[in-house]
Amino acid sequence: MNSEKLDKGYEPNEVEKRWYGYWEAEGLFEAADVSTKQPFSIVIPPPNVTGVLHMGHAHNNTLQDILCRYRRMQGYNVLWMPGTDHAGIATQNVVEKELAKEGKNRHELGRKEFIKQVWQWRKEYGGLIINQLKRLGASCDWGRERFTMDEGLSRAVRTVFVKLYEDGLIYRGNYIINWCPRCLTALSDLEVEHEDHNGHLYYIKYPFEKGKGGVVVATTRPETMLGDTAVAVNPDDERYDIEEGTTVMLPLMNRKIPIIFDKYVDTRFGTGALKITPAHDPNDFEIGKEHNLDVVKVIGSDGRMNENAGPFQGQDRFVCREKIIEALKVEGLLERVEPYQHSVGHCYRCRTTVEPYLSKQWFVKVKPLADEAIAAVKRGDTRIVPDMWTKTYFDWMNNIRDWCISRQIWWGHRIPAWACEDCGELIVAMDSPAQCHGCGGSTLSQEPDVLDTWFSSALWPFSTMGWPDDADALKTFYPTSVLVTGFDILFFWVARMMMMGLHFMKDVPFRDVYIHALVRDADGKKMSKSKGNVIDPIYVIDKFGTDAFRFTLAAFAAQGRDIKLSEDRIEGYRHFINKLWNASRFSLMHLEDFRCAGSFSHYSKDLSVADRWIFSRLNSVAENVLRALDEYKFNEAAGALYQFVWHEFCDWYLEIVKPVLYDEKPSGRGESGSGQASGVSPHEAALFTLWSTLNQALRLLHPFIPFVTEEIWDKLPGVEGSIMKAQFPVTSSDYRDPEAEDTMDLIMGITSGIRNVRGEMNVPPALFVGGVVQCPDEGVRETLGEHREMIMSLAKLDDLEIAPPGKRPASSATSVYGDNTIFVSLKDIIDFTAEQERLNKEIAKIDKELKGISKKLGNEAFLAKAPPEVVDGVRAKEERFVEKKNKLEKHLAVVKGLGAG
């Protein structure tokens, strides 16, 4: 395989399939339940089993994979626990839609048969997203894949439910909850999405039972008036000088209802009189309880008006609203209508307007659990990154309300509670009880409701690892190292996992929570199917390759800022992958016969300055990558690698070694010449450097772009096995070489100076010209002398003279680098006017800088109060600029003279 030539362009598709299959077959993703290695664990945020991979998943899982591959290469025992979520409402909706196509509904099928069909559906389509994650390169331990409805996880759910019930943290009762009239189930507060809605405020007159006049109330929902059982005013409101016991007539219903007094009523809103509908508004419900008001339900579970709605029975709630308005107009009781913007809750699954609905539901008493979860973060047991989310977490936890966990659907974990039909006793137990422990009766019926899907997700960090059994995996991997997730499920999931983890495991579920941003479209809009602006990750992978896609996501993953993604950006990073590919292709061509004869120290004495420089740079990149990944700064790590590979390794190093590699007799270089002793030739030293740099760069890059790095690694001589098993590079003081960096800075600076003149003076790239560098410093002259040929090759010179400052060469253009003046000889091709313009422009730039500097140095306070090193720095800078300006001006004079003559 090694001797194969690489193609000119990188073709990802075949490569990706091949290597993913290999990794899986070799078991490289597998974690060990028992190991001497240090553990590192992540549980995947389980995607909905009905889900299709979208950008959010792609981003989220790319980051997790980067961390897992990174830690694995560092020698950790890595567990990335995969799985899917049964997504109760969503999945039930999907299967019901399937049934509807056949003209059936679930009630015809019956509960048992319906559940069977859902499982069947899951078997057929549920694996889709898992395969898509594989295309992304996700290195999950697939053998451990879990599903929230698995037997083990279901047992965990029942265990938790029973325990919380016994602890008094689960209760059942009649309350106003959020009801979706389409899904026909209760929803938790979080499952309701509020949206601003342009509605109306209707002012309705409720006439006094006795006498003239009446009270005008304002409402946005006139249809609920049919269930009004009182009108409330603030006792301090002087406008309502009304006796206790006064009653008004409820319009359209001809029902007497009392006027009550309650401080809750805001005197500044509307008319200061509030209609009270205890059955259809949570506040009214509370007020109703306090004042012992009747509760009249007028809207049914399907969103239609019920038998209590009199003539409006059977109408849809929104139709009824219109009808009521009409009827009130007829009666002359509609005082006025104002446009009014208010927020309206919608079902997060189907967008139907949610109805506050009185019903008997199960709740978790969250406060005690939340207090623990708050304390844990305060103690630092769990760290939220970036920190700004910590405040959001506290705010929500501090204001948390009880969690409605019962759902009136069939697909999910059925609540483990039974009612005795003989005595009404409620029994909560792990398994179906044989008889009632109240009366001994045996006619028990199980609670029909199932639990909120998030109830089972909340257990995910330990239920997936074998809890409630005393599993090895649990001992090794709990608490998990980090949770990587989007802020959109901070409350839904993260907060609840914290509460459950602390209560049942007596420890937090994760040490770190890394909250990443959202992926948006190129204009910053949220991607959504209805907007039609989604980019399908699989389409992107097919078009640009997984590595390009992953690198893009990582490169844009700056903390706290959303990612605006467009195909153009991914294409840009495909170019990077291709660049790496071609640099490797070049390197491998030369490395075909290379056999590494020892470690760095074997070669170190014989390395050229460029060799030493690239090692030093590599070391600094490794430092940056390690630090950045430890801090979840994926964009910084990706940026450092991009910069290194493209602009240091490719742009400079490869160009510098080309002559060394192509020259069959490289002895002519005469550089860094102490290396006779070990007999390593400059050519060999360069090969070693090339090999070692590429080798380490690949390893640094692998977590980000696993496929292309594995493919190149496979062709790299002198390495064994998968790059996944290679060690992640460590930093080494052996590589650090400030001297080589200084020298290379000088060489690159001079080279750029020459290139700059060439470019600006339109010297054809193919034309070799002569150059002169005048340096006052003898050491610099010596250094440049040693590397004369390197500069000539990089700057396309046919001659390079290095001399002390002296006579200025005629017919040349100039540039200044540090103390050194560069002349590019342009015999016959110099355009004196152009050169004058160029110099003037350059001088103008310097003048601008000098202006700022002299202002600073003219400031007494600055001289007196700024730290001396800062002042010295500014002085030195001034000197440098003045010097540079002088040099340019001198040359300008010469050019002017020549141009004139």
Next chain:
RNA sequence: AGGCACGUAGCUCAGGGGGAGAGCGCUACCUUGACACGGUAGAGGUCCGGGGUUCAAAUCCCCGCGUGCCUACCA
């Protein structure tokens, strides 16, 4: 109504008290034996506005303006 972000080159953004940066785009030149998915060079900025702290502010503080998002039972 409260809270949190963000506003830096044409676009997307990094940076975060003492020299304004990157990628893409743009302009000019170049089929050099890894790569035109490339190379070299270049143009381009009141760092949203206004105050304050400081010797020094794009950077810290305050006030605006603008843009996103989240939370909330005022009908």
